[in-house]
Amino acid sequence: MPEAYERYLVPVLFRPFAVDLAARAAALRPRRVLELAAGTGVVTAELLAAAPWAEVTATDLNDAMVAFGAxxxxxxxxRQADAQRLPFPDAGFDLVVCQFGVMFFPDRVAAFAEVRRMLAPEGRFLFSTWGPIAAHAFDAATQAGLERAFPADPPRFLATVPHGYADPALVTADLMAAGFTVEEQRELTLEGxxxxxxxxxxxxxxxxxxxxxxxxxxxGSAERAVIIEEMTARLGPGPVTAPMTAYVFTCAA
Structure with a gap:
């Protein structure tokens, strides 16, 4: 899975936002950075390039992703690590970064409280979460393909997990419950x-x-063909360019 994820999804869905997030991180001039849900390292690589002075520690729950990212x-x-039980001492980082990972946390308030524990005084938490699936052309087309291929019981992962935390008011409430102050919340639409x-x-x-x-x-192959046919009808043949919307939060402990 990491190889397919890196080859087909990272350049299209994640790299455009990784470049933006790394630039925002570098502007904060952190010395010690902790990245959560680092995946195959797209944000990690951008952080290292944008903030060469910083010490970056990258973590993911999945061992295979950690090996690929390293x-x-x-x-x-x-380091392999669970975001809700991080193996680091208190106040060890100036900045915690997470791109499109908070949606996967089983208990988001608990995870945010753990992030807060990681931060030194005046530290920041910088992260992104996807907007509604309708505002993400690639994911919306994929979901439409799945619904056509499996009309009785379509997979709902994309709508309920990656796009299941798309209410900024809810995100802000969870952050406040964990002791954070939201300094900036920005809607960002980029092209994949x-x-x-x-x-x-x-x-x-x-x-x-x-x-x-x-x-x-x-x-199997028949359902795959239906999904591709539906996605091509919605996105077009050949090279595809489409908009994707996310929310970016900068928070102070």
Whole structure:
């Protein structure tokens, strides 16, 4: 999964936002940075380039992602870690960064409280979460393809997890419950570029939890063809450029 995720999804969905997030991080001039849910290291690599003076520690819950990321961005210290039980002492970092990971935390308030424990005085928490699925052309097209391929019981992972924390008011309330003050909340729409709709479909079907959901429903080549056909009808043939909306939060402990 990490290889497919890195090849098909990272350049299209995640790198545009990683460049932006790393620039925001560098502007804060941190010396010690902790990254949560680092995945294959797209943000990590951008952080190392944008803030070469900083010590970066990158973590992910998934061992395979950590191994892949450590090879991709060896300038960081990599650790397998659960964001709700971080293996670091109090106040050890000036900045905690997380791109599109908070949606996966089982208890977000508890995870945010753990982030707050990590931060030194005047430290910051910088993270992003996806907006509504309707405002993300690639994910909306993928979901439409899944619904056409599995009309009786379509996989709902994309709508309920990556796009399941798309209410800024709820995010802000959870942050406040954990003791944070939101200094800035910004809606950000960037464009993703893919060689084809089929490539994006391949990424989701082989490099994301959608893979397991499709397998559970007995999906095979016929369903894959339907998904690609629907996505191509919505996104167009050949090279595809489409908008994606996220929210970026900067928070003070």
């Amino acid at each position: 090879a991709r961005a060896p300038g960081a210290v990599w 570029r893919a060689a084809s709709a089929a490539d994006v479909a391949t990424g989701f079907l082989t490099g994301s939890p959608v893979r397991a959901a499709v397998a559970e429903r007995g999906g």
